[in-house]
Amino acid sequence: MKRDIYRDLQAWRVSEHRKPLIVRGARQTGKTYILRQFGEREYGGCHYFNLEEDARLGSLFTSNLNPDRIIRDLSLYGKRDIRRGEDLIIFDEIQACNDALNALKYFNEQENDYHIASAGSLLGVRMSQPKSFPVGKVDFLDLYPMSFYEFLDAVGQERYRAYLENIDEIVPIPEAFHNELTRLLRRYYLVGGMPEAVARHAEEPDGRGYRRIQKAILDSYTLDFAKHAPASDIPKLSMVWESLPAQLARENNKFLFSVIKEGARAREYENALTWLANAGLIHRSTLVTSPQVPLKAYLESSSFKIFACDVGLLGALADLPVDAVENDLSILTEFHGAFVENYTAQQLVAMMGAGLYYWKNVGRASEVDFLLQHGSIILPLEAKAGVNVRSKSLAFYSSRYQPPVAIRTSLRNLKMDRDKLNVPLYVLQCLPRLLDIALGGKGVTHEK
Numbered sequence: 001m002k003r004d005i006y007r008d009l010q011a012w013r014v015s016e017h018r019k020p021l022i023v024r025g026a027r028q029t030g031k032t033y034i035l036r037q038f039g040e041r042e043y044g045g046c047h048y049f050n051l052e053e054d055a056r057l058g059s060l061f062t063s064n065l066n067p068d069r070i071i072r073d074l075s076l077y078g079k080r081d082i083r084r085g086e087d088l089i090i091f092d093e094i095q096a097c098n099d100a101l102n103a104l105k106y107f108n109e110q111e112n113d114y115h116i117a118s119a120g121s122l123l124g125v126r127m128s129q130p131k132s133f134p135v136g137k138v139d140f141l142d143l144y145p146m147s148f149y150e151f152l153d154a155v156g157q158e159r160y161r162a163y164l165e166n167i168d169e170i171v172p173i174p175e176a177f178h179n180e181l182t183r184l185l186r187r188y189y190l191v192g193g194m195p196e197a198v199a200r201h202a203e204e205p206d207g208r209g210y211r212r213i214q215k216a217i218l219d220s221y222t223l224d225f226a227k228h229a230p231a232s233d234i235p236k237l238s239m240v241w242e243s244l245p246a247q248l249a250r251e252n253n254k255f256l257f258s259v260i261k262e263g264a265r266a267r268e269y270e271n272a273l274t275w276l277a278n279a280g281l282i283h284r285s286t287l288v289t290s291p292q293v294p295l296k297a298y299l300e301s302s303s304f305k306i307f308a309c310d311v312g313l314l315g316a317l318a319d320l321p322v323d324a325v326e327n328d329l330s331i332l333t334e335f336h337g338a339f340v341e342n343y344t345a346q347q348l349v350a351m352m353g354a355g356l357y358y359w360k361n362v363g364r365a366s367e368v369d370f371l372l373q374h375g376s377i378i379l380p381l382e383a384k385a386g387v388n389v390r391s392k393s394l395a396f397y398s399s400r401y402q403p404p405v406a407i408r409t410s411l412r413n414l415k416m417d418r419d420k421l422n423v424p425l426y427v428l429q430c431l432p433r434l435l436d437i438a439l440g441g442k443g444v445t446h447e448k
Contacts, residue, residue, distance in 0.1 A: 009141070016423070018112070023118065025139070028195070028220065036048060085116070178424065188312075191311050218313060254305055282306045286300070288300070296355075345427065370383070382394045405435065421434065
């Protein structure tokens with residue numbers, strides 16, 4: 001399947017400043033698949049080594065970390081010559097071998113003509129031993145679950161993606177397109193962006209095989225808890241993870257420890273939350289007390305929300321009956337909003353990387369779902385499940401802080417309504433360009 005990260009891999013290959021690469025991401029987001037596809041298409045040869053499945057490979061890095069010796073040994077072990085500058089070397093699950101991770105430093109310093117791309121889980125790379133990590137000697141790319149636009153490519157609707165990516169003015173999308181894209185978006189809510197689930201749905205559009213795959217992925221994550229987490233944290237990880245649907249279904253979905261367990265306290269579960277975030281399974285959105293640049297300087301870290309890494313996995317985790325909701329999401333009532341907010345968080349992370357923020361005025365009980373830093377300005381974004389986009393909170397924020405544009409994403413059509421930019425949920429991935437169009441002529445400067 002096509003993945004947007006492929007363009008980044010091509011740019012890495014020809015960069016004058018190329019370093020050994022680590023592709024990070026949650027398990028089963030497709031890191032191995034895309035690297036092998038890249039190697040087979042773009043190089044004369046592709047040499048694949050899985051450091052977790054084949055424990056014997058670790059012994060090739062233990063005597064010393066001289067790059068020439070390592071290449072000779074890998075060529076002998078793989079029974080093929082590795083050619084400098086012509087072939088791609090893939091180290092999969094590199095976090096399983098600290099010596100191999102450390103070796104990337106020496107390849108960068110001494111033999112950077114060899115093209116090396118590694119795949120590793122977010123958790124494993126972050127928890128690697130400090131002495132083994134090649135600080136400043138590697139490049140990073142992050143791979144997330146498939147975005148809605150990647151989903152369109154996978155299910156044979158790439159023409160709609162091309163249409164959306166070529167929008168150059170803020171005018172309503174033709175109703176026929178709007179209705180079909182809304183239908184596809186609702187399907188994405190259920191299928192989500194895990195590549196194996198999307199592939200099954202593309203093969204069987206009317207089947208339910210994707211839900212079985214989602215359940216299997218959830219089971220594999222639970223096994224990871226037992227395999228990689230400290231024994232004392234395993235029950236807490238499961239409790240936090242399984243509380244996600246209940247946390248998001250609440251009208252005010254600020255994370256509450258009491259939803260996990262009556263009487264639960266932050267200090268008991270903070271390690272579990274950090275573990276899940278480091279594994280890429282959840283995204284944390286933190287309260288900002290004052291919407292100024294930089295947002296990180298105004299965090300209220302004790303107040304936050306959490307979202308699942310994938311909206312499809314959220315539905316599977318909540319045991320949503322696919323047959324009942326596939327054609328009528330309205331029966332989800334409050335949980336429909338949870339889908340929309342989780343979807344929005346997922347797309348924003350894929351566009352901008354980790355780091356989500358929201359704003360709240362405690363005195364007036366006003367809350368804005370997300371704050372975005374676009375260039376040198378902060379903009380509010382509200383996510384709505386349907387076509388009713390009235391928001392007292394957004395109106396209060398706008399009157400208080402006077403942003404040049406306030407963003408509403410919903411099932412309403414694309415439209416500029418004075419200082420309100422109405423962005424259909426299915427167009428969200430084009431938001432940076434739409435903001436440039438909307439802000440044109442408003443005297444807004446952008447950081448270079």
